[in-house]
Amino acid sequence: MREGISTRETWPFECLHCLRVWEEEYVVLRTRDEHGDDVVVWTRDDAAVQPPWSGMTCPGCGCGIVTTFPIGYLAHHPEITLGRPTPRTPPGETPARGCPAPVTTGLAEPW
Template sequence: MRCLHVWEEEYVVRHLTDDYGNQVKIWLRGSVTVQPPGSDTCCPGCGAYHVTSFPTGYLSRHPELVPMPAPEPEPAAELPVVRDVVRAPMVRATLPGRLLLAVGLPVALFVGYELFENMTRVVHPH
C-alpha cells in the first residue's frame, strides 16, 4: 500500500481435520508450510507490512496494475579512477569481550559496594 508494488505468489491450501474434529487449513508454498497470506507478509518492493491481498487471477484481469520493467539505465560517462584512497577497516570488540564487559562490570560494582559496606560497618557490642 505504500509503494503500490504488485506481485503474485502461489499457495497450496490443504483442508484437514485435527484429532478433535476441527477443520484446519495448512498453507504451503513450494511444499513448505508457511503462514497464511496477509499475516506477516511484507512488500518485496519497500519492506512495508501493510499489504493487501486480492483473489486468484486478479492481475490477469487488471493488466494495468502489472508493473512495467524498469528501463535500462544509460551508461554513465567514465569517471577517472582514484586509487590513492585507502580506508582502515573498522575494528569492533569481539562478542566475548563485549559480553564480559556487559556482565562483568555490574558484578564487579556490586561486589565492590558490598565489600565497602562490610568494611565501613560499625560493630556495636551488645
C-alpha cells in the first residue's frame, strides 16, 4: 500500500436493548493499493477493527443491536448523556440482562 491520509473520527453509538449511549474513537487510514483501488483501514487502540457500522456490541450489556448517530450528533444534543441511562424498571421488577432472545414464530421460513 502507498502512503495515505489518516484521520481521527469519533463515532457515537446507542444500544437499542439497554439504551446506553457511548462514543468510540477510530483512526482511519484512506489510501490506494498497487492497483489504484481505494483502501480504508479502521483502527482502534492501534489494532485493525471492523468499521463502526459493522459488528459493534454494547460495552454495557453485550448486545449486538446497536445503532450509530451521525458524527458530531452528540455535540449538538447536550440532552443526551454518555453512559448507562437511568433504569426505567417498575418497582418490584428486575431489569432484563443480556441481549433479548430472538422472536420465533414456529413457522418454517419461506426461503
